[in-house]
Amino acid sequence: xxxxxxxxxxxxxxxxxxxxxxxxxxxxxxxxxxxxxxxxxxxxxxxxxxxxxxxxxxxxxxxxxxxxxxxxxxxxxxxxxxxxxxxxxxxxxxxxxxxxxxxxxxxxxxxxxxxxxxxxxxxxxxxxxxxxxxxxxxxxxxxxxxxxxxxxxxxxxxxxxxxxxxxxxxxxxxxxxxxxxxxxxxxxxxxxxxxxxxxxxxxxxxxxxxxxxxxxxxxxxxxxxxxxxx
Numbered sequence: 001x002x003x004x005x006x007x008x009x010x011x012x013x014x015x016x017x018x019x020x021x022x023x024x025x026x027x028x029x030x031x032x033x034x035x036x037x038x039x040x041x042x043x044x045x046x047x048x049x050x051x052x053x054x055x056x057x058x059x060x061x062x063x064x065x066x067x068x069x070x071x072x073x074x075x076x077x078x079x080x081x082x083x084x085x086x087x088x089x090x091x092x093x094x095x096x097x098x099x100x101x102x103x104x105x106x107x108x109x110x111x112x113x114x115x116x117x118x119x120x121x122x123x124x125x126x127x128x129x130x131x132x133x134x135x136x137x138x139x140x141x142x143x144x145x146x147x148x149x150x151x152x153x154x155x156x157x158x159x160x161x162x163x164x165x166x167x168x169x170x171x172x173x174x175x176x177x178x179x180x181x182x183x184x185x186x187x188x189x190x191x192x193x194x195x196x197x198x199x200x201x202x203x204x205x206x207x208x209x210x211x212x213x214x215x216x217x218x219x220x221x222x223x224x225x226x227x228x229x230x
Contacts, residue, residue, distance in 0.1 A: 001119045002097050003046050004090065005037055006164075007107035008054040008083040013211050022056040024107035025063055026215055029222025032063065033209060034107050042070045044116035046103070049074045050096045054083035086184035090168065091176035099170060106164030110207040110218055118167050125171035128191060130199040132160040133206045144192075144199070151188075151197040163206055166199075 007024040014023050024034035031039075034051075041049060049072050053060045057078055067074030077093040084092055090104065101123050103115060113131070121129055130151060135142040142159025145152040172191070176182055191197035209215050 001046065001101065001103060001167075002048045002050060003041050003103040003105060003115070004050040004052070004093060004097060005034060005105050005107050006052060006086060006089060007034060007060055008052045008057070008079050008089050009108065010055045010083070014215070017212055017215070018055070020056070022053065022060055023209075025059060026209070028110065028209065028215060028219040029226060033110060034060070034064070036110060037105055037107070038064070038067070038070045038072060040111075040113070041103075041105075041115055042072055044114055044119070046115065046119075047072060050077055050093050051075075051107075052077040052079055052083075052089045052093055054079040054081060082181070084179070084181045087173060087176050087182040087187050088180050090184075091173040091180070091182070092178055094170055094173060097170065101167050101169045104166050104168055108209050109164045110205070110209055111163065111165060111202070112205040113165070113202055118165075121167055123167065123169055125169045126174070127169050127196050127198070128172050128188070129167045130188075130197070131163040131165040131202050132199050133163045133202050135159060135161045136208060138208070138210075144188075146199050146201060149198050149200065150195070151199040152192055153189075160201065163202060164208070165202075 017026055025032045051074060061076055064074055075096050079089055103118055132146050139161055142154045143162045144160055145155045145158050146160050207218050209218055
């Protein structure tokens with residue numbers, strides 16, 4: 001299975017940190033956020049990675065190179081200024097992702113998941129499978145509901161938050177024109193209406209690193225863990 005890391009966002013809430021550094025290259029625990037993903041993907045047996053980029057994308061390519069440092073092969077999918085949003089970016093990268101289900105990971109989250117648990121899921125073309133987490137303090141309303149593996153619209157106390165990690169099939173993006181800027185939510189809502197969107201709950205460590213304060217908190221947490229390792 002191939003994996004795609006979404007790294008094209010401008011990171012407005014992270015300014016001024018992202019004025020000169022793309023958000024996935026911001027450092028927590030001594031490593032850029034995106035490197036935590038690369039290390040975990042490599043450990044889980046992934047070998048081919050696609051990374052999209054727009055804002056300061058040349059820094060991402062210069063820092064990560066071809067991926068050989070992690071035993072990976074990285075291919076890049078550049079986007080125009082302003083980027084193409086999530087669905088548009090994935091649709092543009094489909095020729096690099098092939099004809100089989102692929103993993104998608106937001107470049108601005110931290111998660112200690114074993115990505116291998118998401119590999120090899122039985123899926124029909126046109127389906128998607130999302131990883132969900134408990135609603136964080138900054139997003140108490142959640143995104144969706146999850147009932148027996150079936151994803152629905154958010155329902156109050158039963159709501160969960162999309163972790164920015166999921167497995168998608170190429171057919172899920174069949175109606176997105178190449179070069180079209182499109183958010184992911186309309187496609188997810190259509191799949192909910194069709195009863196084809198599935199998901200699972202993750203209870204490990206997950207952080208939406210969306211602000212300088214949350215980045216600083218994560219950095220402190222990871223450095224503390226590293227000091228505890230003998």
